[in-house]
Amino acid sequence: MKGQYAVVAITKHGVEIARKLGVRLPSSDVYYMNKFAKGDEEEKGIQLFEGSVRLLLPSLFSSYRGLILIISLGAVVRMIAPLLKDKKTDPAVVVIDDKAEHVISVLSGHLGGANELTREVAAILQARPVITTASDVQKTIPVDLFGRRFGWVWESEENLTPVSAAVVNEEKVAIVQESGEKDWWHYDTPLPSNIQVYSSIDEALKDKPAAALIVTHRILSDREKEILKNGVLYRPKVIVLGIGCNRGTSASEIEAVIQETLHELSFSIKSVKALCTIDLKKDEQGLIEVANKYGWEFVYYSPEELNSVELELPSETVFRYTGAYGVSEPAAKLYSGAKQLEVVKKKSGNVTISVALIRY
Known part of the structure; x- marks a missing residue:
């Protein structure tokens, strides 16, 4: 096989x-x-x-x-x-x-x-x-497959069935997309008239839809969670973590820094796509264990590739040890293509972390 x-x-x-x-x-x-x-x-x-x-x-x-x-x-x-x-x-x-x-x-x-x-x-x-299948025959959104080809995941499957019913029964359905791939509508017909795209959750809530599809990497506020009473929250893979660490740093320490940083940003760990570092760390067990645990891509770059990126916080000390003027910051920028980072560089114990968003 x-x-x-x-x-x-x-x-x-x-x-x-x-x-x-x-x-x-x-x-x-x-x-x-x-x-x-x-x-x-x-x-x-x-x-x-x-x-x-x-x-x-x-x-x-x-x-x-x-x-x-x-x-x-x-x-x-x-x-x-x-x-x-x-x-x-x-x-x-x-x-x-x-x-x-x-x-x-x-x-x-x-x-x-x-x-x-x-x-x-x-x-x-x-x-x-x-x-x-009804959603395929009617050329509408398959709620349980929405964004799946891009790697989007549900926050919870609890409302999949009632939201699917609202879609195929042509009830008013709101879509709010804050991040992730935009080309999710693949039919050669317009979006069904019962499905409307809103610019924000607040705007959608005012219109009182029967159901909602929310696509974001953010942790919603208590007020915003009202939209999920009959809604499905999707997590697109848009967060890139640049990580540098001392040799032998444990997976638990690396994971704790990641969780703490994402919590500070109000970002969902389910939206992480990749963990990026320097090729000197390609065999770093702690990094490998964390990436494998969450199913993230584990990507590493040569010092030359990292030095090709313009940095906000270059470091002569890092250069002396690695041949690169930075690890976490340029690694996150290289993978994501982002010019500005959500976290440029944060040092915590044995770990340095940078966070980028992939913008579509």
Whole structure:
């Protein structure tokens, strides 16, 4: 298993479709019955199996992000029924007919990404995508997927269902976006008339919407939280942390400084995208542990790259030890592209931190 998706075929025509997808669909592993072997399977990384596909599915179901099955829809429904657990954890399941005329989103359309995968596979095969999810059919915002392709995360999933209902039932829905990628509307039609974009939470509250989608890296004030009574708060990945530290600084100390600094700024730790430093620290265990714990990108730059950035607070002392006139400040600027930082440079114990925002 190397990829995110398993493509499974059990017929002669299905094998040809599967092989085509194996070449054209990134991160896919192909499986088909050994009686259809062509002799190049080992070279191409194709897996052969014997016996009933029903015996293979449980392991694939638990191992892959998505299954693309070139098997009849009825048979697939019967085979996956005993495997279903929860829409948050079940993989995407997509079914293709034996002539590759239709690609059908069967399971985990939104959270599991089956609808997106269906469109991608249909485009490769020049087939018709079949999607039945209301928000997709109506060409409106899928609340549980809003911003997901950019890495946005929910603050809480509590209101996903009622807010989704407000969207598809054409009730008044407010969107307030303070940060994050702007090109989230991907349909070739205008935003539905029941959805209105407001410049601020205060403006949206005055209009008394039935539901709201709020996109920000900020911690909301108690007054602003009124909008979340029937709203979903999304955290875009826009915060960049530049970090310098003494050799051997513990992960707990680094994490504490990060948390304290973000709290002072009223920024959410869920909006952090990357932790950046100098290449001398690429093996610094404390930094690596913190980045891994939160799933942040861990990025490091050479002294030459860091010195290419204009600094507000250059340091001769840092230069003597590292060859760079700064670490945290230029690292944050390099990654974010920001000219001005939210925190230029703050020294706390063994840690120096700078904070930048990515502006879209």
